[in-house]
Each structure stands twice: as structure tokens, then as C-alpha cells.
Amino acid sequence: MKLKSMKSIVTCMIFSIASLFNIANASVLTGNLNVDNTFSAYLSTDDNVQGALLVSGNDWTVTDTFSTNLTAGTDYYLHVKAQDWGYIAGFLGDFSIDTNDHVFNNGLAQLLTNNVDWNVSTTGWNNYTTASTSLLGTSYNGIGPWGLRSGVDANADWIWSSESYTDLNAYFSTTITAVTAVPAPSTMIILGLALIGLASRRFKKQA
Structure with missing residues (x-):
């Protein structure tokens, strides 16, 4: 007995x-972003697959936000599909992870939009090249025509493809890597x- x-x-x-x-090894991914003009953000485990929808928006003046759990030991890709309606296009954002179980492409728990850690394609979730910040010669948060987007870190850059005036669709990707073995x-x-x-x-x- x-x-x-x-x-x-x-x-x-x-x-x-x-x-x-x-529970202890669960991470929470959060994001704040503005996209000119419309977008949908996804979380995927395959860089060539769109993934699960996180948030979407169609007003660049509004800073859209999302929050989602990351499974310990699993690598991810953060995908943002953006569409411009003409003239200048841009994607601005900052993202963070609340634990050390995952890191972004820069090896840190915070990632801003920049031309180093983000890839972009104009054909879909494939054929990526490095995102561009050549927009108007500079791309800091606060530049016209958008002005300062207070909901996003001031050090973030507006990014797009290398042809931000003519490419109406862009597919952005960055990696999120698990660093804790389960x-x-x-x-x-x-x-x-x-x-x-x-x-x-x-x-x-x-x-």
C-alpha cells in the first residue's frame, strides 16, 4: 500500500x-508597428511559409500592436506582408521578447526595423534580399511624410524594398532563435x- x-x-x-x-521557459513576443499602407504580421516556423496571423492594419497613422507566446526550444520567423497604395512605402517597428529563451537575428531580446536584421522580397516568402533604408536618403523615425510615430522606438528606421517608390508589395522576414534546450x-x-x-x-x- x-x-x-x-x-x-x-x-x-x-x-x-x-x-x-x-511555463518557466515560455517566452512572450510583443510588437509595435506602423506600415504605409496596409499589412498583416505572421509568426511562422518556416521562412518560406506565411505562418499564423498575429495582427493586421490599414492605417499607417495608427501604431498596431500584438503579443503572442513562443514555445521553448522552437525557432521562428516573424513575417510582415506589406502593401503600398502608391507613392512612398514604409514599414516601421520595434519588437521584444520578455525572456532569454529566444533572441532575434541581432542576438538580443529587442529588435528594431533596420537594414541589417530584416530581409525583404517582392515576390513572396522567398528570394529574400536585405531590406533598404535608402528611402528619401534617410529613414529615421520622425522623417516626413510620416512624422514621429510615438508608439515605436525612436531609433527604428523606416524600411522597404530597394524600390520603395515602385514596389507595391513587400514581404519582410526576420529570425527568432531558441537558445534554451528543452x-x-x-x-x-x-x-x-x-x-x-x-x-x-x-x-x-x-x-
Whole structure:
């Protein structure tokens, strides 16, 4: 009877530890962005697949926001599909992760729009090139015709393709890399069986 009770206790402990481990290693990705003119943002595990919708908008004067969970041990791609209605196009944003379990392409937990860490395509989720900040010769947050977008970090740059006046569609991508290894479910099972085995031997000796 004591052995059966001990097995139940150990089993409960294993599942509790596993649950706490997963909670502790969950990251939250947040973003703030303005896009001239319309956009949809997605989270994907494949750079050539659009992914799950996070947020969309059609008014560049409004700073749109989103928040989503990242699974520990999983790499992601943040995708932003943008469309311009004519003349000047631009994408401005800042993004952050609340733990050290994931990092952006720059190796940090915060990423701004820039011409180093973002890729862009004009044909879809493929054929990427580095995003451009050559817009109007400079692209800082505050430049006309948009002015300062207070909902986005002041150090962010407006980015687009190299032809921001003529390319009406742009597909932006940046990587989010998992930096914390997660034990496989089999590892937790083996640990649990080992604990139960030790408990069984102890109670047999006491019997």
C-alpha cells in the first residue's frame, strides 16, 4: 500500500515539474508597428511559409500592436506582408521578447526595423534580399511624410524594398532563435521511471 502511494506521489511530482518547466521557459513576443499602407504580421516556423496571423492594419497613422507566446526550444520567423497604395512605402517597428529563451537575428531580446536584421522580397516568402533604408536618403523615425510615430522606438528606421517608390508589395522576414534546450518528453519519462524504481527498492528493503 505504501509503495502504491509512493508511486502516485512520484508520478504527480514528475508531471508537476514538467508543467512548471514548460511555463518557466515560455517566452512572450510583443510588437509595435506602423506600415504605409496596409499589412498583416505572421509568426511562422518556416521562412518560406506565411505562418499564423498575429495582427493586421490599414492605417499607417495608427501604431498596431500584438503579443503572442513562443514555445521553448522552437525557432521562428516573424513575417510582415506589406502593401503600398502608391507613392512612398514604409514599414516601421520595434519588437521584444520578455525572456532569454529566444533572441532575434541581432542576438538580443529587442529588435528594431533596420537594414541589417530584416530581409525583404517582392515576390513572396522567398528570394529574400536585405531590406533598404535608402528611402528619401534617410529613414529615421520622425522623417516626413510620416512624422514621429510615438508608439515605436525612436531609433527604428523606416524600411522597404530597394524600390520603395515602385514596389507595391513587400514581404519582410526576420529570425527568432531558441537558445534554451528543452528536455524531450522521453527524458522526463525515464527520470520518472528511475525515481519510481528507487522508491520501490527502498520500500522492499524496509519490508
